[in-house]
Amino acid sequence: MNHRSSQTPLNIKADIEAISNIPAVANILQVICRTTGMGFAAVARVTDDKWVACALLDHINFGLKPGGELKLETTICNEIRQHHNPVVINHVAEDAKFANHHTPLLYGFQSYISVPIRLKSGDYFGTLCAIDPKPNVINTPEILGMFDLFSDLIAFHLDAIEKVSLSDQNLFEERYIAELREHFIGVLGHDLRNPLNAILNSAQLLNHLSKDEKIQKIISIIQRSSHRMNGLIENMLDFASGRFGEGILLNKKENEAIETILVEVVAELEANFPQREINVLFDLQKPVNCDGKRIAQLFSNLLGNALSYGNVNAPINVKAISNDEGFELSVINTGKQISTAAMERLFQPFSRGNEDQNKKGLGLGLFIASEISKAHNGTISVSSTETETCFTLKIPV
Numbered sequence: 001m002n003h004r005s006s007q008t009p010l011n012i013k014a015d016i017e018a019i020s021n022i023p024a025v026a027n028i029l030q031v032i033c034r035t036t037g038m039g040f041a042a043v044a045r046v047t048d049d050k051w052v053a054c055a056l057l058d059h060i061n062f063g064l065k066p067g068g069e070l071k072l073e074t075t076i077c078n079e080i081r082q083h084h085n086p087v088v089i090n091h092v093a094e095d096a097k098f099a100n101h102h103t104p105l106l107y108g109f110q111s112y113i114s115v116p117i118r119l120k121s122g123d124y125f126g127t128l129c130a131i132d133p134k135p136n137v138i139n140t141p142e143i144l145g146m147f148d149l150f151s152d153l154i155a156f157h158l159d160a161i162e163k164v165s166l167s168d169q170n171l172f173e174e175r176y177i178a179e180l181r182e183h184f185i186g187v188l189g190h191d192l193r194n195p196l197n198a199i200l201n202s203a204q205l206l207n208h209l210s211k212d213e214k215i216q217k218i219i220s221i222i223q224r225s226s227h228r229m230n231g232l233i234e235n236m237l238d239f240a241s242g243r244f245g246e247g248i249l250l251n252k253k254e255n256e257a258i259e260t261i262l263v264e265v266v267a268e269l270e271a272n273f274p275q276r277e278i279n280v281l282f283d284l285q286k287p288v289n290c291d292g293k294r295i296a297q298l299f300s301n302l303l304g305n306a307l308s309y310g311n312v313n314a315p316i317n318v319k320a321i322s323n324d325e326g327f328e329l330s331v332i333n334t335g336k337q338i339s340t341a342a343m344e345r346l347f348q349p350f351s352r353g354n355e356d357q358n359k360k361g362l363g364l365g366l367f368i369a370s371e372i373s374k375a376h377n378g379t380i381s382v383s384s385t386e387t388e389t390c391f392t393l394k395i396p397v
Contacts, residue, residue: 012052015045015125016067019054022157028128028150029057036143038111038132043154046077046126054126060133062107076103077114077127084124086115088144091135111136115147120159128154192233200226224272231304234297238368248368248375250294255287258295258327262320265299273307277315284322290376290395298372298380299329301365302391306333310389326378326396338384346382369393 019025025043032041039060045052051070058064072078076087089095089112092104104112114129128151130138203222206215238248259282266278288295306316310333317332338346347370369391373380378395 012045012047012050013067016052016054018158018161019043019045019154020066021161022154024153024157025055026057028154029055032128032130032147032150033057033059035146036111036113036130036132036138037134037136038113038130038138040132041128041130043117043128044077044126046072046075046081046124048081051075051077060131062131074103074106076101076112077129080114080116080127081124084116084118086113086144086147088113088139090137090139093135107131109133111138113138113143113147115144115151117151117155117158119155119162125155125158127151192229196226196229196233227268227272231300232364236364238297238364238371248294248371250291250375252289252291252376254289256290256292256295258288258290258292258320258322259284261292261296262299262318262329265296265303266318269300269303269307276307276312278303278307278318279315280318280320282320284320286322286324286397288322288327288395289397290327291372294372294375295329298369298393299331301369302329302331302393305365305391306331306389309333310335324397326394328395329393330390332388332390334388337386338382338389343382343384347380 029041029043033039040056040058040062042056042064043054045054049072051072053064053066053068053070055066056064064070080087089098089104089110092098092101092110092112098104098112104110109131111132111134112130114127116127117125119125128147199222203219203226207219210216262280262282266280270276270278303316303318310316314334317330319328319330319332321328347366349364349367370380373393373395376395378393380391380393382389382391384390
């Protein structure tokens, strides 16, 4: 006979799939049939309006398949759904309570056992049940204990599947939000360039129109702020580019004018930090194969970081060497030691070398510097003591 009824709803299909993904269920149903002598065993999903077979073993041609349904009102599982207690019947015909019960009369069984499957949350999932047209001695502590153990095991697996599913969903949402944020950063960086260029052009025009000392001071502030904003925008765009899988793109030259590039960066930052002292020591014996613009960006980030976090009363020392082994650039400042916790995330995006949250910036400078060094097949490292902090870039030949 065939008891399958209406099409299974989507949430029930998910429950059927969850049960099918528990390898132990098939073995559980086999053990139940062998131990009890009963011909039909099943895991049923029982809701307020449905009884659905999620998994089954049928030796009596009962007619159900996974996903098959019985009318809820015709089942004893409907009663178990309400009182959450096991029901065990050795012989229906000799059982005063169930001899004339509509369920065994309808489905033609004489022995029956069903125990509830309760999830960790306390929710009722359904039942683990077995039937047979012949009587069987199943109302024993051993059989009932076995069913309780199996129902707990199924509930444990269902809870684990739910946790994994929730974790996957949260991970998907976090990735989506992260991609959306990074896309926004890229778009924002591009869109900020136009108004920034307008500000710089206006400052240049104002510089030609007036040589008044007060106006010149204002122009200087506008230009310094604009150059700083431009650096932030470049970092945002490089961050977005790197995170979208393109990485830092290079335009390398075999004999880059590296000394000129380094001097220009120092001069630019000296103009922005007129009260600070920057000492340079260059020993550039060999040409450097690199992207000069990117090295300037990296150096500007390192030097700017040293000026921002170093002791304002102490000089910044810059050393650059190129020889047969490659190119090495160091930026050294005195000041507060970088903590172990900060060192661990120093080159991660949106992190800072100093825990002082009042410092301005996006926390992308060192991340971008690290990406530029990687693009050159180089390394960037940091050492920090109570007296000084040193960032070192090394690019091999």
